[in-house]
Amino acid sequence: DGSRWISSRPAFLLPVRVLGKLFRRLFLTRLVALHDAGQLAFFGSMAHLSARQAFVRHLSPVRKKHWVVYAKAPFAGPEAVLAYLSRYTHRVAISNRRLIRFDEAGVTFRYKDYRRDGTDRQQVMTLATAEFIRRFLLHVLPRGFHRIRHYGLLANSARKTSLARARELLNVAAPSE
Incomplete structure (x- = not known):
């Protein structure tokens, strides 16, 4: 009711629902500001979103969505999270040079086990073809x-x-x- 301070549990800042609403508001407000400043470009079938009214109407369903913000501290620190994400944002799922063999047994390929150090980091794995394709498609x-x-x-x-x-x-x- 705004009349008194209610302390949270130790090591707890905000409820996930509050963070979700806050992040949604900040994200959408700044997205519309970028649009108004002419910083967003739309092409092809999305070209109609250049008009402000169409853009705001396009965002309307997103404003009603329940956003979930996962705010747990990473185990190995922010550097590990950045390293993990960069492997997915800057590379393809698997390059041709890592593929070793494809036969009746499945697909054999090299991968890095980031939990190991030194020469033991490079590992070889064989997966059934269907499982290899399933895992590959998770990265598309x-x-x-x-x-x-x-x-x-x-x-x-x-x-x-x-x-x-x-x-x-x-x-x-x-x-x-």
Whole structure:
């Protein structure tokens, strides 16, 4: 009721529902602000979202969704979380060079066991073909999502121009080749 302070349990800041509502509000408010500032671009079948009214209408169902924020502290610290996520945002699920064999027994491939150190880190695994495909498809991004390495400052289509412009703005010389 706003008349008194009610302390939370130790090591507990906010209920998940409160965090969900807060994050949803902040995310959507800032997303609309980016739209209003002309910082978002829409192409193809989404081009109609360039109009503010269409964009706000498109976000309407999202405003009604129950957002869940998982805010548990990571076991190994934020660096480990960043390392884990970067393996998924900057690489394909499995590169051809890691595939060793494909036969009746299944698919054999190399992988890194990040719980081990040294030469023991590289491991070999064979999975039944159906299981390999199932696991591979877990790493396929949904329609409309793209790997980070294909976009932004280092996008292949404009890499030289983007880097030259960034160096110019930062007043940094290009590295010697």
